[in-house]
Amino acid sequence: MSRIMDLAIAIAHVGANAKMTPPLEAVNAFSHFFVDGALDVSRLDERDGGCTRRELLLRALLLNAVLDQGPDIAGVRDLMVRSINKFYEDEIRIFHTPLDFFKEINVAVNEIWSAHERVKAARAAQWAEENQSTASKYNLYMDNTKQTLNYAVFRWGVPLALPYLLSQSSDELRRPTALLDYMESYPSAEEMSRGVKDHELFGLGKAIGDKACHLFAKWMVSTFNLSRINESSWGEYSYEVPFDSNAGRVLWRTGYLLALSDIEAYRKAQVVQPAAGKGGTDYIRVTNLRGMAVSGQVDEEVRNAYKVLCVGHLRSHKNAPRKIEIQRFQHPILYLNKQRVSDFDDGLIEIGRNYCYNHENPDCAGCPINQHCQGYQSDRSLITGYRT
């Protein structure tokens, strides 16, 4: 267990020095919210047009979380910034007045298509080399769709429609903070992340994945500190780490997941899918991890911290949970060692994107956690036998 604790802390240290924040400062409409590269938090509640700065940034983060599900994060962010800046140049003020996006959908679709073409021209070759793929396969539209109309209305339109709906159902006084008020009506950031997807009236449904909901919570609570609630249920441990395929690959290859359960249990839950990966390798689907319990002995101190976090921070339980979920196992370790959940996630992103490539020759020699990695140190089959 101590090896796993050291590994989790090492990942958080990597993340603390390698933050990859959404490019809000590059959005021209927000550039005056930043001073010397840092968000001016003292003026977050000032009005900018019909909304507060805090509200506008939150609207942009919700859109960014939905779009961030593509295969090339840097490319997605470039596409987003190019498109948004062009919209605002054309007086389509999608965050201040989201209805503009729908009124000018012909312009929006064409601008998104043009931006995608430009990003593809700039990034496809490098992306193909890093991912052992071909440049012609570069596509940021998600779900392997190539239709800009579908992407624009489904992936851009749904997160832009939410603040519009909320502001229509708010009174005049609350309209400048309609999205913020709605998000903060949940008892914790974790509960909010579920509501963002599942709420019967306002949920984004299939437009957003579980990982993206948690990414949104991380940005709102930790990265940009936009929440106005000063309680543990809206603090650093109040949301789950947004596991994606990069995280799954790193956690598998390092031996982290195998220390918490055995291969048979992972196969049964279809986290490991035999021979379903590229070249006959086993495929790791980390989203199927949800709900799986840690199977071995857990130290009492970790168990107690887990209870505190589930009841008081995540607010997912009223009493001590019966099982410790693998998905949340890093929470008590980070909490006990005064490390940040957001740093752990940023560390997974940094390692997954820049070292732990999704093929059999990742850059292990340069990887900052290689001394903690079982795949590198003693069992290379963890690297060569699996893909995500």
Ligand code: SF4
């Ligand atoms: S040492 Fe290699 S296999 Fe292990 S996490 Fe780093 S890049 Fe991945």
